Amino acid sequence: MKRNGIAFWIGAALFLAAALLMTKVVSNQYPFFAGYVILQFIALAVAWSILGGYAGYVNFGTSAFFGVGVYSSVFLVKAFGAPLPVQILTAAAIGALMGFALGLLTLRMQGIFFSIATIALTIIIETAVTNWRYVGGAAGIQIQRPPVSALFDNYVQMLFFVQAVLVVLAVAISRYIQNSWIGRGLQALKDDELAAECSGVPTLRLKLLACVISGALLCAVGAPSAMYLQFANPESAFNLNYSVSTLAMSLIGGTAHWSGPIIGAILLGTTQQLLTVTISSEVNVLVLGVMLVLFVVGAPEGIIGLIRRIFRNRNEGRES
Amino acid sequence: MSSETPAPLLRIASLTKRFGGFIALDNVSVEIPPGERFGLIGPNGSGKTTLINCISGAFRTEPGTVLFRDEDITALQPHLRTRRGIARSFQIPRPFRSMTVAENLMVALDFAAHEHVSVAKRRDTMMSILTQMGLASKANVSATQLSQVELRKMELARAMATHPKLLISDEAMAGLSSSEVDEVLDLLMSLASHDITIIMIEHIMQAVMRFSDRVMCLDAGRIIAIGTPSEVMANQRVQEAYLGT
Amino acid sequence: MDLLLDAVVIGVLLGCFYGAVSLGLSVSFGLLDVPHVAHPAFLVLASYFVYFLNEHYAIDPLVAGLLITPLFFAFGLVAYRIYYETFEKRGSDAGVRGIAFFFGVAFIIEVLIIMQFGVDQRSVTADYVGKALRLGDLRIPYRLLVAFGVAAVLTILLTLYLSRTFMGRAIRAVAQDQEALRLMGTNPIRIKQWAFGIATAVLGVAGALLIIVAPVEPTLDRAYIGRTFCVVVMAGLGSMSGTLVAAIILGVAESIVLTMFGASWAPAISFAMLLGVLAVRPQGLFGRRS
Numbered sequence: 001m002k003r004n005g006i007a008f009w010i011g012a013a014l015f016l017a018a019a020l021l022m023t024k025v026v027s028n029q030y031p032f033f034a035g036y037v038i039l040q041f042i043a044l045a046v047a048w049s050i051l052g053g054y055a056g057y058v059n060f061g062t063s064a065f066f067g068v069g070v071y072s073s074v075f076l077v078k079a080f081g082a083p084l085p086v087q088i089l090t091a092a093a094i095g096a097l098m099g100f101a102l103g104l105l106t107l108r109m110q111g112i113f114f115s116i117a118t119i120a121l122t123i124i125i126e127t128a129v130t131n132w133r134y135v136g137g138a139a140g141i142q143i144q145r146p147p148v149s150a151l152f153d154n155y156v157q158m159l160f161f162v163q164a165v166l167v168v169l170a171v172a173i174s175r176y177i178q179n180s181w182i183g184r185g186l187q188a189l190k191d192d193e194l195a196a197e198c199s200g201v202p203t204l205r206l207k208l209l210a211c212v213i214s215g216a217l218l219c220a221v222g223a224p225s226a227m228y229l230q231f232a233n234p235e236s237a238f239n240l241n242y243s244v245s246t247l248a249m250s251l252i253g254g255t256a257h258w259s260g261p262i263i264g265a266i267l268l269g270t271t272q273q274l275l276t277v278t279i280s281s282e283v284n285v286l287v288l289g290v291m292l293v294l295f296v297v298g299a300p301e302g303i304i305g306l307i308r309r310i311f312r313n314r315n316e317g318r319e320s
Numbered sequence: 321m322s323s324e325t326p327a328p329l330l331r332i333a334s335l336t337k338r339f340g341g342f343i344a345l346d347n348v349s350v351e352i353p354p355g356e357r358f359g360l361i362g363p364n365g366s367g368k369t370t371l372i373n374c375i376s377g378a379f380r381t382e383p384g385t386v387l388f389r390d391e392d393i394t395a396l397q398p399h400l401r402t403r404r405g406i407a408r409s410f411q412i413p414r415p416f417r418s419m420t421v422a423e424n425l426m427v428a429l430d431f432a433a434h435e436h437v438s439v440a441k442r443r444d445t446m447m448s449i450l451t452q453m454g455l456a457s458k459a460n461v462s463a464t465q466l467s468q469v470e471l472r473k474m475e476l477a478r479a480m481a482t483h484p485k486l487l488i489s490d491e492a493m494a495g496l497s498s499s500e501v502d503e504v505l506d507l508l509m510s511l512a513s514h515d516i517t518i519i520m521i522e523h524i525m526q527a528v529m530r531f532s533d534r535v536m537c538l539d540a541g542r543i544i545a546i547g548t549p550s551e552v553m554a555n556q557r558v559q560e561a562y563l564g565t
Numbered sequence: 566m567d568l569l570l571d572a573v574v575i576g577v578l579l580g581c582f583y584g585a586v587s588l589g590l591s592v593s594f595g596l597l598d599v600p601h602v603a604h605p606a607f608l609v610l611a612s613y614f615v616y617f618l619n620e621h622y623a624i625d626p627l628v629a630g631l632l633i634t635p636l637f638f639a640f641g642l643v644a645y646r647i648y649y650e651t652f653e654k655r656g657s658d659a660g661v662r663g664i665a666f667f668f669g670v671a672f673i674i675e676v677l678i679i680m681q682f683g684v685d686q687r688s689v690t691a692d693y694v695g696k697a698l699r700l701g702d703l704r705i706p707y708r709l710l711v712a713f714g715v716a717a718v719l720t721i722l723l724t725l726y727l728s729r730t731f732m733g734r735a736i737r738a739v740a741q742d743q744e745a746l747r748l749m750g751t752n753p754i755r756i757k758q759w760a761f762g763i764a765t766a767v768l769g770v771a772g773a774l775l776i777i778v779a780p781v782e783p784t785l786d787r788a789y790i791g792r793t794f795c796v797v798v799m800a801g802l803g804s805m806s807g808t809l810v811a812a813i814i815l816g817v818a819e820s821i822v823l824t825m826f827g828a829s830w831a832p833a834i835s836f837a838m839l840l841g842v843l844a845v846r847p848q849g850l851f852g853r854r855s
């Protein structure tokens with residue numbers, strides 16, 4: 001247990017060091033542009049699976065949280081010229097509140113009704129932002145990047161590193177949850193809510209907690225996106241593709257372990273980046289759809305599930 | 321009240337439960353003293369499971385109150401009732417399917433504990449419960465791989481892991497072979513004590529007769545008889561209800 | 566005041582049209598419990614088939630819609646078979662994976678349409694597209710009247726089918742009690758598959774209405790997720806006449822909001838109503854589930 005923890009934190013530190021080092025030695029800008037997107041999807045998928053994976057409440061509102069993250073940054077920049085850390089923290093706070101509200105409103109719904117309600121919420125918020133002139137309405141808004149801080153040569157490199165930090169944060173939280181009583185409670189209620197309640201699990205409170213944490217992280221991950229694109233419009237900030245991509249990555253990786261969404265996001269995110277560059281963004285969506293269908297049909301427990309099955313078979317082979 | 325009768329552990333007063341227009345429980349009142357082995361019988365659909373759903377909090381009841389150790393728990397959520405000491409098994413077993421038997425029990429130990437105990441202590445408790453239930457060898461087996469009788473025992477074990485004062489067993493013997501029925505019945509007998517009151521729902525009359533201090537019979541949501549096992553068995557209306565008129 | 570009357574009249578017509586595009590979902594989701602979020606994608610796909618037939622062979626859109634009905638029936642049979650084999654048969658959390666599955670399918674359909682027809686809006690040509698009926702101050706586009714008429718006929722036919730024919734009754738029965746049907750010696754899976762086929766076949770004509778009422782684009786299905794699910798959930802799962810009533814309520818609400826606040830608020834109406842209904846009744850307005 002303890003040794004695992006140390007290994008994890010050493011790994012995280014190495015990862016961040018590598019990301020930082022990369023900003024120092026790589027001069028080509030493309031790896032940072034592409035890397036940012038992949039890191040963003042890793043963080044989204046990990047954050048999503050806290051509610052969607054551990055608790056089994058399939059949230060299609062990733063786009064809602066992401067978009068609200070984007071637009072809270074837009075607002076803060078336009079109104080106060082707030083710096084990036086403030087944008088991210090504020091977005092996290094708003095995301096937590098939003099998660100709480102969403103939870104109160106929808107967590108009593110079962111299965112598909114919950115999912116549909118989260119889609120509904122996305123469109124409603126998108127529509128509201130579309131009608132909000134101050135942040136540019138439907139046409140969108142241009143955003144000026146401030147000069148970059150001393151540590152980095154270039155703003156995109158900084159965003160890349162910031163996103164790497166968010167990934168570590170999200171993974172650490174997700175991992176903590178999985179290994180703690182919260183994770184066990186979520187797993188129990190995912191299996192059977194009534195049986196969980198009757199074993200003393202406060203299901204509603206745990207679901208709310210998962211919703212709040214997941215929401216805060218999703219929003220925080222969206223916040224730097226405004227600076228990354230230097231532009232925001234409701235149609236792309238709230239695009240349903242974020243929801244489906246995130247869901248697909250988590251399901252493809254497998255939600256039974258915190259590393260599943262990471263694997264799925266790296267796999268699908270990298271593929272998508274390559275396809276966008278080499279072929280077209282339509283093919284990209286096609287691959288998303290096809291992979292989602294294939295995995296849901298063929299490997300319902302995702303890559304993690306496949307790996308576990310292989311190991312189990314091998315172990316059984318050894319025993320007999 | 322005579323001084324010999326202790327204060328009831330569970331007191332149900334004029335409980336009614338409707339599903340739409342259908343009345344599943346009709347003005348049910350009953351008191352169960354601590355330490356009693358209470359048998360609950362009645363034909364299919366008579367409201368037995370509904371009654372324990374109301375006691376454990378799975379259903380909300382509109383009119384009527386449930387008092388547990390003199391506390392009104394009618395409006396409490398199920399997990400709070402569990403923490404107060406009401407545990408149950410399910411007629412159709414509801415294990416946590418993604419977990420092992422040991423983990424199933426750990427959920428209950430983690431969440432229903434009355435005071436904080438160390439993880440090591442909780443593991444000890446878990447193992448001792450599993451041993452008592454004859455499931456020790458299955459501790460690390462997935463709940464989906466248990467046989468029917470093992471599943472029933474695991475449900476009882478999980479319920480026991482919540483440290484109940486009142487244990488409700490909903491047809492834990494249904495569909496078992498006669499030797500398995502005896503096994504589970506012996507288990508329930510061994511669990512019952514002055515500190516653990518048991519309500520046992522069962523269709524198998526021999527088991528009910530052997531087990532119960534007192535028996536209550538429901539029919540169409542109403543209590544039609546309550547008393548010692550032999551009294552209830554001899555009751556005309558009980559016999560009619562079971563033969564079906 | 567006139568404006569409001571206008572809005573209500575248009576809303577009723579629009580509502581009937583929404584009813585028509587929701588009928589299939591009312592069967593597949595309402596009666597069969599399939600989380601069919603790809604329903605609107607099939608609807609848009611049907612529109613593009615109709616567009617293709619209209620553009621290249623100058624076939625009237627409604628006739629084209631009828632022509633593709635058998636094809637969509639077959640689609641439905643296949644889709645349900647896959648869904649059944651992969652989810653229902655295995656049992657566990659079909660809902661969660663099922664909805665992901667259908668989202669995947671919806672995305673695939675979207676992209677296939679884009680690759681074939683591009684992202685531009687498409688529309689059909691027919692005598693009744695683009696002209697309007699004048700009743701005093703009231704100006705009612707013929708295309709809405711056509712949609713209204715066809716929608717009404719479609720609803721009546723489907724209601725009759727479900728209540729009067731043997732197969733229709735079997736479908737209703739399967740929704741209520743699968744076991745009873747099995748005991749009677751009928752295969753419930755066969756019946757569900759048939760029902761899903763019917764539900765998808767209706768989309769042929771509904772797709773024609775969609776492109777008659779307004780031009781279509783490949784991602785139009787996303788807006789219709791809200792409209793169709795709103796209608797079906799509000800109607801009470803599986804009620805055909807309820808579907809029509811709910812659709813008219815939605816149509817009128819959208820039309821009024823459109824007139825008073827402008828088109829930019831319209832997309833949120835159906836979703837807000839849906840969310841409202843779900844918040845009050847977590848299992849749907851007249852949920853059958855206990």
Ligand SMILES: Nc1ncnc2c1ncn2[C@@H]1O[C@H](COP(=O)(O)OP(=O)(O)OP(=O)(O)O)[C@@H](O)[C@H]1O
Nearest residue numbers: 339344362363364365366367368369370371411855
């Ligand atoms: N959630 C529910 N919704 C609607 N009706 C219900 C519900 N639960 C139970 N009922 C109805 O209430 C009545 C009593 O059911 P209950 O399960 O309590 O019977 P029971 O005595 O436990 O029967 P059995 O011996 O078969 O377990 C039945 O007619 C049943 O159909």
Ligand SMILES: [Mg+2]
Nearest residue numbers: 368369370411
């Ligand atoms: Mg029962």
